[in-house]
Every structure is written in C-alpha cells, then in structure tokens.
Amino acid sequence: MNSYTEENYLKAIYHLSINGNESVSTNSIAAVMNTKAASVTDMLKKLFEKKLINYARYQGVSLTDEGKTIAVSIVRKHRLWEFFLVEKLQFKWDEVHDVAEELEHITSAELVDRLDKFLGFPKYDPHGDPIPDVNGRFNTNELKPISELLVNGGGIIMGVREHMPQFLQYLEKMKLTIGNHIKVIEVVEYDQSVIIQLNTEDTFGISRDVAKNILVRI
Amino acid sequence: MNSYTEENYLKAIYHLSINGNESVSTNSIAAVMNTKAASVTDMLKKLFEKKLINYARYQGVSLTDEGKTIAVSIVRKHRLWEFFLVEKLQFKWDEVHDVAEELEHITSAELVDRLDKFLGFPKYDPHGDPIPDVNGRFNTNELKPISELLVNGGGIIMGVREHMPQFLQYLEKMKLTIGNHIKVIEVVEYDQSVIIQLNTEDTFGISRDVAKNILVRI
C-alpha cells in the first residue's frame, strides 16, 4: 500500500505533467506540495524504489505506467466525490475541493465503483474536468465551462452540463450551440455574469449559472 | 487537530467504557487497538497532555468531557457513513465496517451535517446502533441481549454486540435481522441455549453465545 503522502506526490506529478511538461522538476513539485525541495528529493527516491516514477538525479521525473495508474485512480476518486458533494449534498462547487482532497484517499475500490454507479457514471466533475472511468479512461479533450475562461479567452462549444429542456431551448435561441465559437469579453464583477461574443459578432451577457453549464474546448 | 491514530484511541476508550467499566485498562486498549501495551502507555501520556483523558500511572483511564465529545463525533460519523453505504450504495450490512473506519476520519463538520440531512437524519445505523445527532445526543433506550429475556419474553431486534462478518452472515441467514420480532420459547437448562420463534412462526435454537450478542428492544 502507498501512504497518503505518496499518493499526493503521485497526484502532484501527474497534474504537473498534464500541463505540457514531459519531465517534472523537483522545485515545481515542492511548490505544489507546499514543502521543501530536499523533502521532495527524499520522496522521489522512495517512489523510484517502488517503481512508480522514472528518476535520474538532477534530471526531473515522470510517472511510470504503474504510477500513472495510481495517480489517475486518485483523480477519479477526487472528481467523483466532488460530483457527489455538489449533486447530492448541495455543496457549492467552490466549497468541495478540500473535502475531496481527504475523500480521495479512501482505499476501497468497491466503494468508488458503487459511488460511480450511484451517481450515474458522470463524465465531468462540477468544474468541468473529465472523470476517469473504472479503467482510467476519460475524455482528454479538456472541456471547460465558460465560467472558467479568462477575459479574452475563447473556445468552441462542445457540450452542456445541464439537460433541462428549458435550458437547451434557451441555448438554441441564443445560437449557443455545439460547434460555435465564443469569446469572453468581460466578466461582470458583481454577479459574475459573462459578456460573450459569437463569431457572428453578436455580443451579449449570460448569467454565471448559464456560463457554468456550457462546456467549451479551448 | 488530532491525528488519525489519536482519534482511534479515543474511540477505543469510548467503546470500552460504554460496556460498563468506569476506568479502562492499558491492556484492554492494546487488545482493541491491536498493538502493544507499551505503545498504549506512550499514547495515553500524549492524550493526557492534551487533556482528552484522565490518567494516573497504573490506574487506568477515562475520557474527559472534551475527549468524549471527540469520540462521540467519530462514532456519529462512522454510523452515518455505514447508513449511507447500506442505504444508498447497496452494500451489505456486514461489508461496511472497514470502509466506515476510514470515512469516520474525514474532518469536515459541514460534510457530516449535510450527509445527515441527505440521509434523513437516521436514528440507527445498519447494525441497530444509535446514531448521535449533531449535538452528540442519541437514543440510549435500553436494549437487552436475548440471553436476558425470560421464557415467553420477546422483543424487536435492534442491534448486535458482535460485528464479525461470520456472525452477521449467520444472522442474515437465520433472518435474525434488524426490525424482526422474536419471542423466547424455552431456555435449555444444560447449555443455556435459547429456543426462539420469529413472527414467521419459524422456531429454532440459538446458542447462549449468539443470544448474548443479539440486542432487542422490549
């Protein structure tokens, strides 16, 4: 078994290598883990002994297949629990991270798979991040809700997180349909609503709630 | 904050002092925690420093009010999670203990209270043990083991004193499950085994040992 701490290191390395970088530096891990570089080196040696990472002194690290499998399983748990917290316990989407950080370390695979089923095998967590399935596979085209785009950020609409007819009809009417490109012009401070522009030059505001439920590919 | 281990010690002391004993011995804690007496002594010193237990060398321990509050909150979490696992995720009642042992250490109070609400504020867990409410109060309505009933006495099965899977599976098989009514037909003189009858008219004998471990509300 791997300790709570080892799991967090693997997860950190996984997230750091997702954002491009082939090889992850000791310092970047230290920053994410909120610890010192020396401590990271100690742990890297341990993870290398366990064959969970590829590691050569001074050269940075990457996950082995086994390490990656573990990391993905933790990400799966984290995102499933976040989905549970928001959908079933009515947490706000910005309140769930810390709790999920604890829940992701619960070991029972049976629990995770039953939870997955209970939740209806969701594909995305409340932040729009894809949830790996039981085999660790997930949609890799990173979809983000419009609400997470920065000003001047844009993308192509790829999906929605809300399937109520009224909502879909609204999208239809506003031409916010799959395949269309949108760009964020402004995020209104006081209610977090978003001013967007279509490729038709049409510009208008949508509520934060709507922005959260439209997923775009960047 | 208290460590995972400290919480488990407090919980162990709580359970040991529930079963009568005012003061709990080092050895009994060691047995429950599956560790050595010397390790227990080390931890007792620590818990005493934190004012969570009353402790005098060689004299056994008891929980302070603060220690008891923590122990009860862990019991609350444990039983709520067990209820969740059985009611929502379709676990069998004899499969939930180990998973709940992990889940009980998740710290968020917000999570526990929302979970409680989501589950409909249940009063008993799947083993019939009472679930403390948000203020740590719970039904202490006296449950009696079947072994203490007189002939012709009866009651509704409300819980068990033994949580070994083999035992729980035996109960399952014999339909000796929570909510079922039983009546004592005879107490066999020579081995103190008990002949009981279910509301289904099924009549059979159970050993004194089994009778001691099934709790009924009269």
Next chain:
DNA sequence: TTATAAATTTAGACAGGTCTAAATTTATAA
C-alpha cells in the same frame, strides 16, 4: 568559456508512532 546563479541533492537532525526488553507497581494466593 568561465564565473555566477539557480536547482538539486546530501548529511544529519527531529517529531510521531511503534516496538522489545527490562524495570516497576499492583494484584493474588498460599
């Protein structure tokens, strides 16, 4: 290309929780 800066690793220490072996205290039985 070499001096200096930045990144990384090593050496040695510490705190938490555990252990074994030995010492001490309490309980028990003749």
Next chain:
DNA sequence: TTATAAATTTAGACCTGTCTAAATTTATAA
C-alpha cells in the same frame, strides 16, 4: 503477610516524512 504473577511503565531503538545547512550539479550570461 509475603512470594509470585500479572499489569503497566520506562528506556532505548527504529521508521517515515520532514527540516536546515552545506555540497554538488546544471543553467545562464557576459
């Protein structure tokens, strides 16, 4: 009441994950 057994504690050690300070390697810029 005293010898012996049982329970408990102490002493000293180990392992994990962390740290600081110093040493080493790699990167960079003149």
